[in-house]
Amino acid sequence: MSATAESVQERRAALKGLGTSRKRVEDARFTQGKGNYVDDIKLPDMLFGDFVRSQHAHARVKSIDTSAAMELPGVIAVLTAKDLEPLNLHWMPTLAGDKQMVLADGKVLFQGQEIAFVIAEDRYIAADAVDLVKVEFEELPVLVDPFKAELPDAPILREDIADEKEGAHGARRHPNHIFTWEQGDKAATETVIGEADVVAEEMVYYHRTHPCPMETCGSVASMDKVNGKLTLWGTFQAPHVVRTVASLLSGIAEHNIRVVSPDIGGGFGNKVGVYPGYVCSIVASIVTGKPVKWVEDRMENLSATAFARDYWMQGKIAATKEGKITGLWCHTTADHGAFDACADPTKYPAGFMNICTGSYDIPTAYLAVDGIYTNKAPGGVAYRCSFRVTEAAYFIERMIEVLAIKLNMDAAELRAKNFIRKDQFPYQSALGWEYDSGDYHTAWDKALESVGYSKLREEQSQRVEDFKAGKTRKLMGIGLCHFTEIVGAGPVKNCDILGMGMFDSCEIRIHPTGSALARLGTISQGQGHATTFAQILATEIGISADDITIEEGDTDTAPYGLGTYGSRSTPVAGAATAMAGRKIRAKAQMIAAYLLEVHDNDIEWEVDRFVVKGAPEKFKTMKEIAYASYNQAIPGVEPGLEAVSYYDPPNMTYPFGAYVCVMDVDVDTGVSDIRQFYALDDCGTRINPMIIEGQVHGGLTEALAIALGQEIAYDELGNVKTGxxxxxxxxxxxxxxNYQTDFTETPSPHHPIGAKGVGESPNVGGVPAFSNAINDAFRAFGLTHTHMPHDHWRIWKTANELGLHAES
Amino acid sequence: MITGNFEYHQPGSIPEAVALLSKLGDDARVIAGGHSLIPTMKLRLAMPEHLIDLQAVKELRKISVSGGEVCIGAMTTQAELIASEELHKAAPIVRETSLQIADPQVRYMGTLGGNVANGDPGNDMPALMQCLDASFTLSGPDGERTVNAREFYEAAYFTARDDLEILTEIRFPAYSGGYAYEKQKRKIGDYATAAAAVLLTKGADGSCEQASIALTNLSDTPLFCEEASRQLVSDGLDSASVNSAVASAMGQIDPVDDNRGPAEFKRHAAAIILRRAIQQAWARA
Incomplete structure (x- = not known):
C-alpha cells in the first residue's frame, strides 16, 4: 500500500499542478529577447504614423497647416479632425460613458493632446513631417486645480457638453463637474460622527501617477481591401472588447475584425483603454490600403495615455474612547483630466472606492465622490489594482493611523480592535459589499510576531530619545498596513464594460495523444498565465502542465472574455479554466467507465486517472481516455474531448494582507532607507508560490515608487513636469x-479552486505601508499626516516645518 | 524621440577630427559617449547636420600615470576609469566619483572627455576636475592649448572651448591624501541634488596641509571653493573652522528650483553633503 501511496504523490508532483513553484514557461523567450511585441511586427509595405501634439494645456486651435508636411517626400497623408469627421471618428466614446476627441476638434484640453496624425513611408520621415505641421493656437486660461473648477472665473473646459445637466452618472452641477457618486448612509454617518467620543479628520491626497509599463502603447492596423478584413495588433489588455468597440465605431462587421494582443510588456491598467493612436492607425490603413504602425515614445506614454489616482480624500473617522470605530465619512474630489476616461465597470464611476471601510467592522459609513474636469491628460485607470482600490486602501490605512494618534493608541492595537472577525464572514459592509472570507487576526498576529513588533517600538522610542539628545539625526518609522482588496470583477448582474458582462472564458481541447490546448479570454502582460493556467488545468484534468499549451489574445481563436486587469484573471478566467476542466473530466468519466466496463458511479478520480472503486489496479489514465475519445465509437458519447466554460462569478474575491515596513529617515537630507519590509499575503489557494513571490516583489516595488517619488506633476500652466x-x-x-514574504491561506468559498488573485495586492498594501512608515517616523514630533510622494525634499520640508532643523 | 537627419563621420585621428570640425564648422557636433548629446537630439533641441564620432580615435583612449601626473584621454569611459588600478592608486577619488555617475550601462559608454567638455552643471566630473586642479588639452585649427578646469566653465553649456576645438586630454597631479565625493541623488542615474568633492592632506603634526573643495549642480557651473579650501588649511578642521568653511562655500552656490526640490532645500542639503565630504576626507587623510 505504501508503494501505491508514494506513486500517487509522484504522479501528483509530475503534473506540476496547483501549489507547484513551476518555472515560468514564458521566460525562455523573454530572457533571450525572443518575445514578439507590437513593435516587432513588420509587414510588407507598412506605413508609420506619428502625432502632432499640443504644447498647450488649453487652447483654441485656430488653424492647422499641413502643406509643408505633405510636400516632404515619403509623406502619404496628414489626418486631422476634419478628415475623421465624415466617418464620425473625430470623437470616440470612453469606457466611463463620456466621449473623447481622437484628434483636436477646435480646441485642445491637455498638453500632449493629439492634433494631427502624420502617415509616412518610414518612422523618420513621419517624425520630420510632424515638425512641419503648423498649428495656430489661441491660448485659453488653464485649470489645473480641481478645487477651482467651480469658481465663478473658472474656464469652461468641455464646451461640447457645457449645457448638459445630466451625465452618464447622473446630475452635473457645473460644466466642469462630471458626476457625484454617493454610497452608504449620509445622515446616519453624520449623526454617528456628531455624537462620537473621538473624531479624527484628515485630507488624504493620493497624487497623480502613471502605470508606465516598460513597453509603451502601440498598434498595427492592416485592412485587407480584397476580403474586407481588418487585422489589428495592439497593446490591449482587453482584446475582445477592443474588437467590439472597433466594430461599433468603424461599422466593420465584427466577424471581419481580428484583434491580436501579442506579447505585452507590462500593462498595469495603462493598456485597458482605447487611445487615439489605435483609431488613427485603423483609419490610416483603411484610407491607404496598407498596414499602418503607430508606437508611442516614453514621453507620449507618460504625458498623454492613461494616468492613475489623483484623488483628494477628505475623511472623518469616529470612535469610542476605547478605540472602537463607529463611523467613517469620506468626500473625494477626483481629478479626471480633460475627458472622463476611467476604466471602471459602467455602474461604478469611482470604481470600488466604496471598499474604503477596509479590513474593519465599521457599522456606519458614507462615501461621496465628485468627478472634476481639469486641463490634464485623461485616464484614472487602475494601476496595478482593482478599480480605485489602492485609493480606498490608502485612505483607510491613513485614517486609522490618524485616529491612533488622536486616541494616543498604538496603531497595531487599534487595527486589531476593529478587524472584521473570522466568524463574521461572509461580512456585509456598510458601503454595500459582501466580503467572501477572511481571517485578519491570524494574519496580523503572524506579521507582528514575525517582525518582532514590540521590540521595534522599543527601538523606535530609544531612537527618539537619542535624537532629542543630539546623538543621531535619523528617525525610525514603522509602517503598518492591513489591507483588504476587492478583485475579480465581476458578477455580470452588476459589472460590465461598455455593456459587456464581466465574465470570462476558457476553451479546452485535449489532443489524441493526451496533451492539451487551452484558450482564454484574458491576456497576460507578464503575469505568467501560460504557466499558471496550465497548472490549474493540470490538477483538474490530470495532464501535466508541461503538456498543456495556453493561448490568449487572438480574437479569431480565443473565446470572448473581458481581459486582464483588476486581478480578475485568476478569479474569473481561472475559475472558467477549472470549470471547463471539470467538464472534460465529466466526459472522461463516461469514457473511462465504458473502457473499464463498469458503471460511471463505480469509478473515481485519482490525480491523473479514473480508478475502479475498491480495485486500484483497474484504471484508465487521462491520456488513455483522450486517445479512446478519438479512436473508439462509444455509444451515447460524441467523439473528441473538448469543453468550454463561460464563468460568471457569483461574487468578487477579497484577498488581504498584513505588511510592515521599517525605515530610517535622515532628517537633514530627507533621504529614507528601507531596512525591512515584511509582506504577508493571503490570496486564498496558492497556484504557483514562486510566481506569487515574483508578483509581490514587483507590486511592492511599484508601491515603493509611488510612495517615495513617482508622480505626474503639472505646473500652473498645465505643463507636465515629470515627462x-x-x-x-x-x-x-x-x-x-529585500522583501520578506509570507502567507496565510484562506480559500475563497465561492471560487472553484478557492483562489483570489494576487498580482495587485502588493501595490494596494505597499503604498500605505511605505507612507505610514514615513509619517510614523515623525509622529513623536507632532506630525499627523503628510502627503505623498515622500521624496527627499518633501520629507525634508516635513522635518523643517516640525522645527527639526533648528540645531543642525 | 526621433532625431533629425544628420551625416555621420568617424575620423581615425585627432588631426583628421580637427580638420573635419574646421571644415564643417557650426553645422557639426563632436560626439563622445553621446549620453548628453543623443537625448538632446532625440528631443530635437539639438539638430546638428553632422556628427563627428571620436570613437575610432585610438589615441584618445588611454590612462597613464608618470612623474606624479595623471593623463587621461578624452574618450576613456567611466567604466575604464573605475577599472584602472593604476589610476585608483594615483587618485582614488576618481573611482569613488565615477561609481556615482549614472548606472553601469551608461558608464560603459559615457566618457570623461564628454562629461567635462559639455558644460552641463549636472555632470559630476567637472567639479571633480576642479577639485583635482586638472587642466584640459584643447586641439583646434591653430594647434593645442591647455585651460585649467577652474577657469574652463563660464555658464551652463558655455565653456572656454572654442567651437572648432576638441577636448582631447585631461591631466592632473596624482593625489594620495584624504578624499571624498559625496552625492545626494534621488535614484541611480540621476543628477546630483547636491554633491561635493573634497581632498584634504594631513601633515605629520595633524594639521591640514592642503585642501581642495568643489561642488556639483549647485550653480550654473561647477564651483571651486577657493576661500573655503584656504580656510581649512589656515584654521584646521575643528568644528568652528569647518562651519566657517561650509558657510563660505554656501555663499558661492546659487541652486535653482526643480523637481529635486526648491533652492531652499538644496542649500540645506548642500551644506550637509559638504560637511559629510569634509569629515570623510579628513577621516581618510
Missing amino acids: TLMDFFIPTSWETP
Missing part, C-alpha cells in the same frame, strides 16, 4: 530593498 524617466521615478535594483 521623462529622469524625473518620473522607476526604481532600479539599487533603490529596491
Whole structure:
C-alpha cells in the first residue's frame, strides 16, 4: 500500500499542478529577447504614423497647416479632425460613458493632446513631417486645480457638453463637474460622527501617477481591401472588447475584425483603454490600403495615455474612547483630466472606492465622490489594482493611523480592535459589499510576531530619545498596513464594460495523444498565465502542465472574455479554466467507465486517472481516455474531448494582507532607507508560490515608487513636469530593498479552486505601508499626516516645518 | 524621440577630427559617449547636420600615470576609469566619483572627455576636475592649448572651448591624501541634488596641509571653493573652522528650483553633503 501511496504523490508532483513553484514557461523567450511585441511586427509595405501634439494645456486651435508636411517626400497623408469627421471618428466614446476627441476638434484640453496624425513611408520621415505641421493656437486660461473648477472665473473646459445637466452618472452641477457618486448612509454617518467620543479628520491626497509599463502603447492596423478584413495588433489588455468597440465605431462587421494582443510588456491598467493612436492607425490603413504602425515614445506614454489616482480624500473617522470605530465619512474630489476616461465597470464611476471601510467592522459609513474636469491628460485607470482600490486602501490605512494618534493608541492595537472577525464572514459592509472570507487576526498576529513588533517600538522610542539628545539625526518609522482588496470583477448582474458582462472564458481541447490546448479570454502582460493556467488545468484534468499549451489574445481563436486587469484573471478566467476542466473530466468519466466496463458511479478520480472503486489496479489514465475519445465509437458519447466554460462569478474575491515596513529617515537630507519590509499575503489557494513571490516583489516595488517619488506633476500652466524617466521615478535594483514574504491561506468559498488573485495586492498594501512608515517616523514630533510622494525634499520640508532643523 | 537627419563621420585621428570640425564648422557636433548629446537630439533641441564620432580615435583612449601626473584621454569611459588600478592608486577619488555617475550601462559608454567638455552643471566630473586642479588639452585649427578646469566653465553649456576645438586630454597631479565625493541623488542615474568633492592632506603634526573643495549642480557651473579650501588649511578642521568653511562655500552656490526640490532645500542639503565630504576626507587623510 505504501508503494501505491508514494506513486500517487509522484504522479501528483509530475503534473506540476496547483501549489507547484513551476518555472515560468514564458521566460525562455523573454530572457533571450525572443518575445514578439507590437513593435516587432513588420509587414510588407507598412506605413508609420506619428502625432502632432499640443504644447498647450488649453487652447483654441485656430488653424492647422499641413502643406509643408505633405510636400516632404515619403509623406502619404496628414489626418486631422476634419478628415475623421465624415466617418464620425473625430470623437470616440470612453469606457466611463463620456466621449473623447481622437484628434483636436477646435480646441485642445491637455498638453500632449493629439492634433494631427502624420502617415509616412518610414518612422523618420513621419517624425520630420510632424515638425512641419503648423498649428495656430489661441491660448485659453488653464485649470489645473480641481478645487477651482467651480469658481465663478473658472474656464469652461468641455464646451461640447457645457449645457448638459445630466451625465452618464447622473446630475452635473457645473460644466466642469462630471458626476457625484454617493454610497452608504449620509445622515446616519453624520449623526454617528456628531455624537462620537473621538473624531479624527484628515485630507488624504493620493497624487497623480502613471502605470508606465516598460513597453509603451502601440498598434498595427492592416485592412485587407480584397476580403474586407481588418487585422489589428495592439497593446490591449482587453482584446475582445477592443474588437467590439472597433466594430461599433468603424461599422466593420465584427466577424471581419481580428484583434491580436501579442506579447505585452507590462500593462498595469495603462493598456485597458482605447487611445487615439489605435483609431488613427485603423483609419490610416483603411484610407491607404496598407498596414499602418503607430508606437508611442516614453514621453507620449507618460504625458498623454492613461494616468492613475489623483484623488483628494477628505475623511472623518469616529470612535469610542476605547478605540472602537463607529463611523467613517469620506468626500473625494477626483481629478479626471480633460475627458472622463476611467476604466471602471459602467455602474461604478469611482470604481470600488466604496471598499474604503477596509479590513474593519465599521457599522456606519458614507462615501461621496465628485468627478472634476481639469486641463490634464485623461485616464484614472487602475494601476496595478482593482478599480480605485489602492485609493480606498490608502485612505483607510491613513485614517486609522490618524485616529491612533488622536486616541494616543498604538496603531497595531487599534487595527486589531476593529478587524472584521473570522466568524463574521461572509461580512456585509456598510458601503454595500459582501466580503467572501477572511481571517485578519491570524494574519496580523503572524506579521507582528514575525517582525518582532514590540521590540521595534522599543527601538523606535530609544531612537527618539537619542535624537532629542543630539546623538543621531535619523528617525525610525514603522509602517503598518492591513489591507483588504476587492478583485475579480465581476458578477455580470452588476459589472460590465461598455455593456459587456464581466465574465470570462476558457476553451479546452485535449489532443489524441493526451496533451492539451487551452484558450482564454484574458491576456497576460507578464503575469505568467501560460504557466499558471496550465497548472490549474493540470490538477483538474490530470495532464501535466508541461503538456498543456495556453493561448490568449487572438480574437479569431480565443473565446470572448473581458481581459486582464483588476486581478480578475485568476478569479474569473481561472475559475472558467477549472470549470471547463471539470467538464472534460465529466466526459472522461463516461469514457473511462465504458473502457473499464463498469458503471460511471463505480469509478473515481485519482490525480491523473479514473480508478475502479475498491480495485486500484483497474484504471484508465487521462491520456488513455483522450486517445479512446478519438479512436473508439462509444455509444451515447460524441467523439473528441473538448469543453468550454463561460464563468460568471457569483461574487468578487477579497484577498488581504498584513505588511510592515521599517525605515530610517535622515532628517537633514530627507533621504529614507528601507531596512525591512515584511509582506504577508493571503490570496486564498496558492497556484504557483514562486510566481506569487515574483508578483509581490514587483507590486511592492511599484508601491515603493509611488510612495517615495513617482508622480505626474503639472505646473500652473498645465505643463507636465515629470515627462521623462529622469524625473518620473522607476526604481532600479539599487533603490529596491529585500522583501520578506509570507502567507496565510484562506480559500475563497465561492471560487472553484478557492483562489483570489494576487498580482495587485502588493501595490494596494505597499503604498500605505511605505507612507505610514514615513509619517510614523515623525509622529513623536507632532506630525499627523503628510502627503505623498515622500521624496527627499518633501520629507525634508516635513522635518523643517516640525522645527527639526533648528540645531543642525 | 526621433532625431533629425544628420551625416555621420568617424575620423581615425585627432588631426583628421580637427580638420573635419574646421571644415564643417557650426553645422557639426563632436560626439563622445553621446549620453548628453543623443537625448538632446532625440528631443530635437539639438539638430546638428553632422556628427563627428571620436570613437575610432585610438589615441584618445588611454590612462597613464608618470612623474606624479595623471593623463587621461578624452574618450576613456567611466567604466575604464573605475577599472584602472593604476589610476585608483594615483587618485582614488576618481573611482569613488565615477561609481556615482549614472548606472553601469551608461558608464560603459559615457566618457570623461564628454562629461567635462559639455558644460552641463549636472555632470559630476567637472567639479571633480576642479577639485583635482586638472587642466584640459584643447586641439583646434591653430594647434593645442591647455585651460585649467577652474577657469574652463563660464555658464551652463558655455565653456572656454572654442567651437572648432576638441577636448582631447585631461591631466592632473596624482593625489594620495584624504578624499571624498559625496552625492545626494534621488535614484541611480540621476543628477546630483547636491554633491561635493573634497581632498584634504594631513601633515605629520595633524594639521591640514592642503585642501581642495568643489561642488556639483549647485550653480550654473561647477564651483571651486577657493576661500573655503584656504580656510581649512589656515584654521584646521575643528568644528568652528569647518562651519566657517561650509558657510563660505554656501555663499558661492546659487541652486535653482526643480523637481529635486526648491533652492531652499538644496542649500540645506548642500551644506550637509559638504560637511559629510569634509569629515570623510579628513577621516581618510
